[in-house]
Amino acid sequence: MKRTFVAVVAALMITTPLSACSGNAANGGQPNINGGSEPVKLTIWHDKEDAVVAALQAELDKLKPDIIVTLEKKNGLTEALKMVGNDPKAAPDMYFFAHDKLGVYAEMGILTPITEFVSAETLGGFLPMTTQAAMYKGEIYQLPIYFETLLFMYNRALMPDSSVPTTTEGLLAFMKDVTGGGQYGFVEQHSTAYYSAGWIHGFGGEIISNDGVPQLNGDKTVAALEYHLKFARLMTGESEYATVNTLFKEGKAAATIGGPWLVPTAREAGIDLGLAKMPVINETGLPIAPYSGVQGLHVLKVSAGNPEKNTAIKKVLNQLCNTDIGAAMASASGCAPAFTACYELESVKTDDMVMMMSEVAENAVPMPNIPEMDVMWNVASNMLVDINMRKADVRASADKAQKQAEDLIKSMK
Amino acid sequence: MKNGKRKYHNTLRSWLCLSPSLVIIGLIVVFPIVYTAYISLTNMNVYHWFNFEIIGLDNYAKALTVFDGGFLQALALTVLWTAVNMVFQLVIAFFMASLLNIQKLRFRRVYKTVLMFPWAMPGYVSILLWKNGMFNSQFGLLNQWLGKIGLDPVRWLANDAVAFAACLVVNLWLALPFMIMIMDGAMQSVDRAYYESALLDGAGWFRRSVSLTIPAIRPIIAPAVVITLFTTFKQFDVIYLLTQQVGAKTGANIHTVLTYAYENAFVTSNYGYSSAISMCIFILLIAFTLIYNAKGGKRRVEND
Numbered sequence: 224m225k226r227t228f229v230a231v232v233a234a235l236m237i238t239t240p241l242s243a244c245s246g247n248a249a250n251g252g253q254p255n256i257n258g259g260s261e262p263v264k265l266t267i268w269h270d271k272e273d274a275v276v277a278a279l280q281a282e283l284d285k286l287k288p289d290i291i292v293t294l295e296k297k298n299g300l301t302e303a304l305k306m307v308g309n310d311p312k313a314a315p316d317m318y319f320f321a322h323d324k325l326g327v328y329a330e331m332g333i334l335t336p337i338t339e340f341v342s343a344e345t346l347g348g349f350l351p352m353t354t355q356a357a358m359y360k361g362e363i364y365q366l367p368i369y370f371e372t373l374l375f376m377y378n379r380a381l382m383p384d385s386s387v388p389t390t391t392e393g394l395l396a397f398m399k400d401v402t403g404g405g406q407y408g409f410v411e412q413h414s415t416a417y418y419s420a421g422w423i424h425g426f427g428g429e430i431i432s433n434d435g436v437p438q439l440n441g442d443k444t445v446a447a448l449e450y451h452l453k454f455a456r457l458m459t460g461e462s463e464y465a466t467v468n469t470l471f472k473e474g475k476a477a478a479t480i481g482g483p484w485l486v487p488t489a490r491e492a493g494i495d496l497g498l499a500k501m502p503v504i505n506e507t508g509l510p511i512a513p514y515s516g517v518q519g520l521h522v523l524k525v526s527a528g529n530p531e532k533n534t535a536i537k538k539v540l541n542q543l544c545n546t547d548i549g550a551a552m553a554s555a556s557g558c559a560p561a562f563t564a565c566y567e568l569e570s571v572k573t574d575d576m577v578m579m580m581s582e583v584a585e586n587a588v589p590m591p592n593i594p595e596m597d598v599m600w601n602v603a604s605n606m607l608v609d610i611n612m613r614k615a616d617v618r619a620s621a622d623k624a625q626k627q628a629e630d631l632i633k634s635m636k
Numbered sequence: 637m638k639n640g641k642r643k644y645h646n647t648l649r650s651w652l653c654l655s656p657s658l659v660i661i662g663l664i665v666v667f668p669i670v671y672t673a674y675i676s677l678t679n680m681n682v683y684h685w686f687n688f689e690i691i692g693l694d695n696y697a698k699a700l701t702v703f704d705g706g707f708l709q710a711l712a713l714t715v716l717w718t719a720v721n722m723v724f725q726l727v728i729a730f731f732m733a734s735l736l737n738i739q740k741l742r743f744r745r746v747y748k749t750v751l752m753f754p755w756a757m758p759g760y761v762s763i764l765l766w767k768n769g770m771f772n773s774q775f776g777l778l779n780q781w782l783g784k785i786g787l788d789p790v791r792w793l794a795n796d797a798v799a800f801a802a803c804l805v806v807n808l809w810l811a812l813p814f815m816i817m818i819m820d821g822a823m824q825s826v827d828r829a830y831y832e833s834a835l836l837d838g839a840g841w842f843r844r845s846v847s848l849t850i851p852a853i854r855p856i857i858a859p860a861v862v863i864t865l866f867t868t869f870k871q872f873d874v875i876y877l878l879t880q881q882v883g884a885k886t887g888a889n890i891h892t893v894l895t896y897a898y899e900n901a902f903v904t905s906n907y908g909y910s911s912a913i914s915m916c917i918f919i920l921l922i923a924f925t926l927i928y929n930a931k932g933g934k935r936r937v938e939n940d
Contacts, residue, residue, distance in 0.1 A: 229856040269824060305905075306687070309686055330682050331682060332685065332686065333685075366686045405774075412883065416883075417883070459773070460794060460887070461772065461773055461774065461791070462884075463881075463885075465772075465884075466774055466775070469774070469775065470774060475774075549689050573753075594682045594683075594905070598903050600882055601899055601903055604882055605885070608887055611888030612886070613889070627900075632911055634901065634904045634906055635681060635905065635906050636681060636906070
């Protein structure tokens with residue numbers, strides 16, 4: 224009896240999980256093609272804050288009852304797409320994310336160009352910078368919704384409007400005057416590639432070229448790094464997000480370069496916040512030109528191949544090609560719309576943050592969307608740490624980083 | 637004949653009882669290793685994500701370029717990191733467990749609960765709390781104390797040696813509860829009669845610890861020591877999050893084999909190449925295990 228019981232329990236333990244697997248395989252995930260008698264359900268993965276998602280959901284709910292769109296917040300979205308991007312049972316139909324990863328997914332073959340759903344004429348209604356950012360190897364893979372870039376922010380209590388520097392030398396003089404005793408004239412994440420890129424671009428340099436060749440030891444980049452070092456020496460030793468933003472929000476730093484996400488929290492902290500144009504670099508006559516990130520929708524190939532979903536996706540994307548969603552997002556979260564006509568709306572024109580972002584974006588450089596950029600963030604940051612924090616020789620650090628970047632890019636293939 | 641049949645049935649029953657565990661071990665331990673070995677022989681990368689094919693040992697040839705001077709330095713630091721951590725963990729845990737085992741100790745359960753706190757918190761949260769709450773040069777508690785006594789702030793995580801010590805402190809904070817719990821349990825299993833005899837013979841705390849407690853608990857804590865040894869060797873979170881996180885690098889240039897491999901291979905999204913490096917590190921760990929087991933076996937034979 225005892226033996227029989229043990230055998231039965233053991234057999235159940237082995238077979239139960241297996242039978243569960245077979246059940247899933249038999250039933251799961253088949254698209255319900257029913258000639259359109261029932262609503263088509265689409266899923267969009269995203270990693271956005273609630274206000275942005277609510278605005279997008281409200282706009283897409285206008286397509287009900289024919290199309291029901293579910294916005295699903297996904298942690299580790301970029302890695303999850305790599306794992307299941309071509310699996311019709313697990314992949315979403317679209318995802319809402321920045322443009323800088325689309326080259327990786329296009330190379331992997333999981334994306335469909337957006338031009339399959341939206342006409343060239345309609346795409347012409349978007350800011351050229353945003354559609355250029357979405358282009359990889361001649362194809363546009365993203366429908367741009369809004370963009371973001373870094374802004375020059377200052378605390379009016381510590382830097383009156385009249386003394387906001389218009390040039391980097393003016394900024395340096397201000398920093399020398401006020402930095403000391405726990406107070407800073409200007410702070411930024413000086414040893415992070417995303418933030419330092421603005422200085423490099425202002426010198427005409429770049430981190431990587433459009434065809435995937437690292438440019439870390441180019442003469443213009445090295446000149447920018449040498450010049451930027453003068454500023455980094457007058458900033459806090461730590462260069463990470465929490466320290467820099469807290470210094471600004473606690474009134475210990477007069478000015479900073481930060482993303483739009485810092486604006487609401489700085490205002491909540493009681494900072495009398497001012498936004499200004501990026502200072503012009505005296506050496507080159509060009510302003511600091513930060514990276515810009517364009518947020519938008521990308522379509523997965525597995526869903527584009529399904530005729531019923533294909534039609535629904537087309538409707539979803541075209542629903543977002545107007546001023547409504549841009550205005551809603553600008554109002555909800557201070558996002559700068561990608562649709563050009565939005566800038567003629569009174570509600571957008573009177574939003575100082577959105578308008579400043581749009582002005583800065585004229586000089587901003589879209590983040591490279593090529594796969595090679597994936598390895599550059601870390602290599603460039605290590606180089607900046609060597610120069611700004613470990614006091615290493617600029618040229619030697621740049622040469623070392625260039626070699627490492629070239630090796631890593633070679634290792635990608 | 638009857639005996640043989642019974643033996644056969646017993647063997648069959650043993651395997652049947654073991655089979656659920658074997659299936660689970662196979663799925664969660666063996667399969668990932670075998671699959672990683674398979675991927676290491678392919679060209680699975682961003683450019684051949686779904687259409688990858690077997691390319692032989694090319695990835696291993698490429699992996700040798702990662703095992704350069706920087707890797708050897710990281711390996712040496714990993715060995716040092718493991719050794720220093722183990723010494724501190726064993727010594728501190730032994731003292732703490734000894735204190736918890738003092739007879740008639742009041743509030744023993746309260747102390748044990750408090751000592752378990754670091755283990756109950758997610759490691760990621762603990763590490764970032766230490767980084768920002770203790771070591772941050774602008775807002776950290778350590779620099780606030782220094783400020784109170786009129787000293788200049790220190791950038792704790794910028795200097796290699798100081799950053800290593802800071803990582804050590806955080807790792808001890810995270811790992812000690814486990815070791816204290818194991819040692820405490822082991823000490824409670826030692827028969828009190830031995831201690832009473834030792835006390836009658838006039839043995840002090842040190843003599844009792846060396847001649848009685850340590851030999852008695854050694855076989856019980858041995859598996860925990862081996863587990864901790866390997867988790868410490870392949871530690872990634874503490875050093876990476878405290879000093880090397882992208883966007884929050886502190887200036888310290890300390891790397892274990894895993895943080896080094898991450899920066900020099902895993903960021904490439906070349907799964908074939910990264911798997912080859914993972915297999916090499918896996919083989920390295922297996923070699924350490926074999927050496928350890930060989931020495932342990934020899935010691936056991938000598939003891940017998």
